[in-house]
Amino acid sequence: MLTKRVIPCLDVKNKKVTKGVRFQNNVELGDPVEMALGYSRDGADELVFYDITASAEGRPIDIEMVKAVARAIRIPFAVGGGIATLEDMYRVLLAGAEKISVNSLAVTNSSIISEGSKAFGAQCIVLGMDPVKTADRKKFPSGYEITVKGFRQRTGIDALEWAKRAESLGVGEIVVNSVDADGMQTGFNLELTALISTSVNIPVVASGGAGVPQHLVEVFTQGKADAAIIASMVHTGKYTIRQIKDEMVAAKIPTREKW
Amino acid sequence: MITIIDYKAGNLTSVRLAFDALGVETQITDAPEKILAADKIVFPGVGAAGAAMHNLKALNLIEPIKKQIKAGVPFLGICLGMQILFNRSAEDGGTVCLGILDGEVKRFVAPSNDIKIPQMGWNSVSLKQKHPLFKGIENHSEFYFVHGYYPITTVTETIYGVTDYAGVTFTSIVGRNNLLAMQFHPEKSGRIGLTILNNFSKWDGKC
Numbered sequence: 001m002l003t004k005r006v007i008p009c010l011d012v013k014n015k016k017v018t019k020g021v022r023f024q025n026n027v028e029l030g031d032p033v034e035m036a037l038g039y040s041r042d043g044a045d046e047l048v049f050y051d052i053t054a055s056a057e058g059r060p061i062d063i064e065m066v067k068a069v070a071r072a073i074r075i076p077f078a079v080g081g082g083i084a085t086l087e088d089m090y091r092v093l094l095a096g097a098e099k100i101s102v103n104s105l106a107v108t109n110s111s112i113i114s115e116g117s118k119a120f121g122a123q124c125i126v127l128g129m130d131p132v133k134t135a136d137r138k139k140f141p142s143g144y145e146i147t148v149k150g151f152r153q154r155t156g157i158d159a160l161e162w163a164k165r166a167e168s169l170g171v172g173e174i175v176v177n178s179v180d181a182d183g184m185q186t187g188f189n190l191e192l193t194a195l196i197s198t199s200v201n202i203p204v205v206a207s208g209g210a211g212v213p214q215h216l217v218e219v220f221t222q223g224k225a226d227a228a229i230i231a232s233m234v235h236t237g238k239y240t241i242r243q244i245k246d247e248m249v250a251a252k253i254p255t256r257e258k259w
Numbered sequence: 260m261i262t263i264i265d266y267k268a269g270n271l272t273s274v275r276l277a278f279d280a281l282g283v284e285t286q287i288t289d290a291p292e293k294i295l296a297a298d299k300i301v302f303p304g305v306g307a308a309g310a311a312m313h314n315l316k317a318l319n320l321i322e323p324i325k326k327q328i329k330a331g332v333p334f335l336g337i338c339l340g341m342q343i344l345f346n347r348s349a350e351d352g353g354t355v356c357l358g359i360l361d362g363e364v365k366r367f368v369a370p371s372n373d374i375k376i377p378q379m380g381w382n383s384v385s386l387k388q389k390h391p392l393f394k395g396i397e398n399h400s401e402f403y404f405v406h407g408y409y410p411i412t413t414v415t416e417t418i419y420g421v422t423d424y425a426g427v428t429f430t431s432i433v434g435r436n437n438l439l440a441m442q443f444h445p446e447k448s449g450r451i452g453l454t455i456l457n458n459f460s461k462w463d464g465k466c
Contacts, residue, residue, distance in 0.1 A: 074448070198373075
C-alpha cells in the first residue's frame with residue numbers, strides 16, 4: 001500500500017536552517033547537511049529545502065548547499081527558493097534534487113509550470129501555494145485567496161481555482177501552506193487541505209502547523225493529505241520521526257515503518 | 260566501473276550520487292562504443308516513453324543495448340528504463356518499445372478520487388522469486404515510486420516483484436538471466452535501495 005509521507009522541511013538562510021513563527025522572527029537551528037542526514041537516517045520519507053531569502057534578495061538559489069545536501073541523503077529531495085527560469089530548474093536538478101518547488105513566481109508567470117513540466121516531467125514540478133482565509137465568498141468561492149511574497153501580497157486569485165489551473169498546466173504535486181498555522185504548532189489547516197486534495201487528482205502536501213504527532217494523524221485522515229511537512233516539532237528535538245510514525249501506525253495510517 | 264546510459268530521459272545525478280556513496284566508480288555516456296565496451300550497465304530514465312524511444316534511436320543506442328543484454332552483461336533497468344524494455348507502452352498515444360521482455364505498459368486509472376495519479380511515494384514490493392540482488396532485502400520492503408504508467412507481464416518466470424496501486428497489481432520488478440529491472444527508484448529508496456545497488460555492483464549476471 002502506498003504510504004503517507006512525512007517530510008521534514010529545512011528553511012535555509014545564511015547557510016543555516018532557521019525557523020520562525022508565521023514567517024517571522026527566525027532563529028538559527030543548525031547545519032542543513034547534518035540535519036538532512038539525521039532526518040534521512042531517522043526515517044524521513046522525503047526532504048524539502050527552501051532557500052528562504054533567495055527570492056527577496058533577487059539572487060539564485062545557494063546551489064553549493066543544494067549539492068551538499070543531495071550528496072548526503074538517499075531519499076527524494078525537493079528544492080525551492082529563487083527559481084525563476086528553466087535554466088535555474090536545470091541547475092537544481094543537476095545538483096541532485098528530484099523536485100523543484102515554485103511559488104510566487106508561478107503566479108505572475110504561470111508558463112514556468114508548463115515549460116518546466118514539459119522539459120523535466122510533471123513529477124519534477126511542485127507548486128507551493130500560500131492561501132489566506134477571506135470572508136468574500138463571492139470573489140473567492142473556496143473561501144481562500146492566494147498570496148505571494150511570503151504572504152505579504154494578495155493576488156485576487158481563488159485558491160481552489162489556482163490549484164486546478166496549476167494541475168492542468170502540469171504540476172505533479174501541490175504543497176498547501178497555511179500562514180495562519182505556520183510555526184504555531186496548533187495543527188494543520190484541515191479544511192483547506194481537504195478542500196484542495198479532494199478537488200485535484202495529483203498528490204497534495206499539507207504544510208504549516210504541525211506541533212504534535214496527532215496533528216499528522218488528523219491531516220492524513222480528516223485533511224485527506226498525501227504527505228505532510230513538519231519543521232519546528234522535530235527541529236527543536238521535541239519529537240522524533242519514529243514517534244510521529246508510531247502514532248500514525250496506531251491510527252492505522254499506511255506508514256513506512258522500516259528504513 | 261558501472262556505465263550509466265544517458266539517453267536524455269531525466270536526471271542521472273541521483274543514480275551517480277548513490278554509486279558514489281557506495282564507492283563504486285561510474286561513467287555516464289550516450290556513446291554506443293562505450294556501451295558496447297561496458298561490463299555493467301544501468302539503464303535509468305524518467306519521463307515519457309515516446310521521447311525516450313525517439314532519443315534511443317537518434318543516438319543509435321538500441322542495437323548496443325540489445326547486444327549487451329544478449330551477451331550476458333549485468334543490466335539494471337530503473338523506472339522508465341524498465342518500462343521501455345517491454346513490447347509497447349500506452350504512453351504518448353501508444354509507443355512501440357524495445358521488445359526485450361514480453362509485456363506492456365498501461366496507464367493508471369484512478370478507481371476513486373482519493374487515489375492520486377501519478378503514484379508518488381513509498382510502496383511495498385512483494386518479492387516473487389529469489390535473486391542475488393535481493394540479498395539483505397526483506398520481503399514487503401518499501402521503495403520510492405513515481406509513475407503514472409505501470410508495467411505488467413503475464414510471463415510468470417520473469418516476475419520478481421509485484422506492487423498494488425490504484426486497484427491493480429503490477430509487475431514492479433522484472434528479470435531474465437543477466438537483466439533485472441524495477442519500476443521504483445533504488446537510488447532514492449534509502450538504505451534498502453542502496454543495498455540493491457550495492458548487490459548489483461558485485462553481481463556477475465548469474466541467477
